[in-house]
Each structure stands twice: as C-alpha cells, then as structure tokens.
Amino acid sequence: MKLKFFDANVYIGQPTIPKGKPIKNANELIKEMDKYIIEKSLVWHIAQRDVSPEEGNELLNKEISDKKRLFGCWTILPPQTEEVIRQNFFEQMKKNRIYALRIFPKSHNFILDKIVFKDFFIQLIEKNIPVIIDTQQISYESIYTLLKDFPDLECILCDIGIWSVNRYIWPLLEKFQGIFIETSLLALEDGGIEETVKRFGSDRIIFGTGLPERYPEASIVSLLHADISDEDKEKIAYKNMEKIILQVKL
C-alpha cells in the first residue's frame, strides 16, 4: 500500500555540535520530504533548544512563513520570565502558523510543574494546543506528575529512547486520553507499533522520522510492514496528526 505521511518530529537548522546530517533550512527540508514522499511536517528549529528559545522561534517563523506544507512548533519557557510567553502569545502563534509547543526543561533549566505553568497550561487545554515532550529532557516521574496535574493536556511523547519503555508508557496510555507516542523510536522496538495498537488503538500513535538525526526509512518501512490494518497505518502515518492540528483553536 502507499501511505501519505505527516512528520511530527523533525527539526531544521545547524546544531552547535552536528549530529546526523543537518537540514539547514526549510528549503532543504522540503527536498527531503519530497524524497520520502512526506506531505507535511510539524517542524522546529534547533536554535530553539541549543541557542535561545526566543531567537530560535523567530528563525523558525522566517523559515516557514511561505511554506504551506510546514507547520510550526515553538519552544516555551516559564511564563514568569516573559522571555517567550508574553501578551498576545496566542495571537502570535496564529500569525506564524504555530500549532504545537516544545519544552526542554533539562537544557533550559526549569521545572515542569503546575507552580510554573498552571494558568498557561489551562489555556493550552482550552485551545487544544499539544505539548511535545522529548523524553530525554524530562524524567518519567515528572511526566506522571504533569499528567496527574493536567489530565486533559495533549502531550506527544517523542524520542522515547532505545530501550523498550512499555512499562513507563502503557500506564499513561491507559489512564490519559491526551497522550500520544511518536514513532521514530517506538518503531525501533520489536512489536512497538503492533503491541501498542493492540492494546490502545491506532489513534494514540503519531508518525515521526526523527530527521535529521535518524534515517527516515527506518520509521517508514516499520509502519508500512507492521502487522496492523491499513486503516490503522493511515491514521498513524497522517490522519492522527492532521486531526490534532485541525483541532487547535487559535
């Protein structure tokens, strides 16, 4: 079968210390997407993590402004410092076609907790804006606490590590309907996609390549040849992410 893909886990820009084969800008990303027949991507800029969230968000805005196949993902910091979250934040998101937010508590030295984010996360829940969590940046204990405090928050867990994390993730999928798992490392686990679909359905898995750090073919062929129905594959490859984007209220 032929699938169309919506990539939820890709960044552009040149990292301070290169890893993989960097994709310098949005034009290069579009070329990569065409190579792999990826129709749309939710993209962030590496400077958001490694340089400055504020500056990185701006770099992203410029890169994607004329690229309709690219949907933006900003990085946030604690609202109290007003470095990123200021007045008109959501208007600016809408203006720049930003549909999701990333957090890097480890790199940016803050605590992901209701003390910091309570009022802001309540707004994210009202607006159906997903938060993308790189699990290398936050412990599972903290993710559990976050979801206990904000059970309706939509979270996409990405880069879930190379060891099977079923023991961490399956309880979250069972308890919280707003939790989604991205495939660039879920697909690495033998049975990662199949066993998750069997227990929790295909609505909870989002396709991602991990570009530019991972080989996109790995995630693509793992989904193409997973022992699940074609309908499940279509949801994971494209429809689930499309649905999340369409439900964002800005």
Added chain:
Amino acid sequence: MRLKEEFYQNGKFSDCPIYDLHGHMGSFYGAHFPRNSPEQMVKIMEKFGVKLLVFCHHFTLFSPDIGNSVNIESVKKFPDKFRAYCGINPHYPENIKKDLEDFEQNKDIFVGFKFLADYHRVPITDERYKPAWEFADKKNLLVLMHTWGGSPSDGPQQVRKCAEKYKNVKILMGHSCHGEWDKAIKLSQDFPNVYLDLCAVPDEERGIIEKFVMEAGSEKIIFGTDFPWFNYAYYIGTVLGAEISEEDRKNIFFKNAQRLLKKI
C-alpha cells in the same frame, strides 16, 4: 528490482537473505519484550526474510543457575533458524569449564562465545576469560562482545589488547564501541579479524552507516539487531536509507556473515 524498492513493496527480499549475528532471546529484567519466545521470534524472522539468527539467551547471560542449557534447547527447536553463542560469565570459572565441554558436545549449536563484560563488570582482558579466548583462538571461532565507548571493561583499548593477542578469533564488536566510532573503525582497519556491528548504531545517528562503509569497508560490517529488542524492519530500513551501494548492502545483510560462519 533494487533492494529498497523490493523491501518497500514486499517487506522482504527475494535474493538477499538476512543474517543477524547479534541477537538474544527470552525476557529481561530491564525492559519488556512482548515477542521473545523462540516460536514468536521465528515467525517474525520469516516475515522479514531473516534466514539465520545467532543469539545468546538473556537467561544464559544473567543466570548462572540456567547457563547455556537454554541456548541448546532453543537451537534444537529450530535448527534451521538459530545458532547460539556460548555465554560466558567470568564470575563462575567452574561453569566456564563446563561451558567449554558443552561447546565440544554441541558443535552444531554454537558458533562462538558471547562476553558481556560491561554488565558482568569484569574486563574482557581479565584472566578469567582466558580459557574461552584460547578455545576460540584454537578453533577459529566468533566472539561477540558487547563493546561500549568509554567503558573500562570493553572499550576500544580493551578490544585492542584482545585483538593483538587472539589473531584467529573473529572478534565482533557488538555496538561498535558505541559512541567511540572512530576508534572502532580504527580497530577494524588495524586487525583483519575485527568487525563492526550495527546493533544500536544506526538509530543513533543518520550517516553513521555511510561512515562505516567509507572508512572501514562494507566487508567489515555485520548486521546485528539485539532482536527481540529491536525491530527488523527498522534496521533493514536504516541500511536501505544509507547512501551506499547495493553490493555494500548485500555484504552487510548476508555475505559477511556467510563468510564468517563458513570458516568455523
């Protein structure tokens, strides 16, 4: 049809068998593997055209009470699909003596040894491995070692010492001294009997397979997956995604393994 197109279309190759020289079996304390029995594993191997898996059972590696018996039983169940590494736990010298006797009596089961020095916390250069090293050297066997960058037990320096000493052993650097890629490549260049292994490598960094092929040569790379840890489709996808030749891919998928196993 090119390998990439064929795999995209059919999920396996018609003329390119897969030999996986780095596998395991059974459950494991540190992670959940939903499909870890010999029967489940064979079914998945057949789906993706994996002709042979050489493995060492988790129970062998972590339970001296069970030892290599479970390897022997599993290969006997599916002799066309599996071969085993005789697992060595250096903390139990009396068991090693028995392991070597078992090896002699089960030459159709074992193709070499597996050392897991980082986990057992005994360097691969330690005297306690000596009987197994000498046995392997005498019989031109494979030794699959877990190797990891920066490790005092099985890092590049320790591998070098062993490679200098045991020139007849085919040393498979499991995980290719993970993270210290340049040192692993250098070892494979310096010693004709030292090989790089892809297990836990291409998921780490796009472009690493191309680097291995360019600097070490595809003849020095073996296909390993830690199966049932990792997914065959994912690893095959990384090799298909790498910008290397079809011949390089075939070397990695089966030709190198066939050559290594033939010499035993």
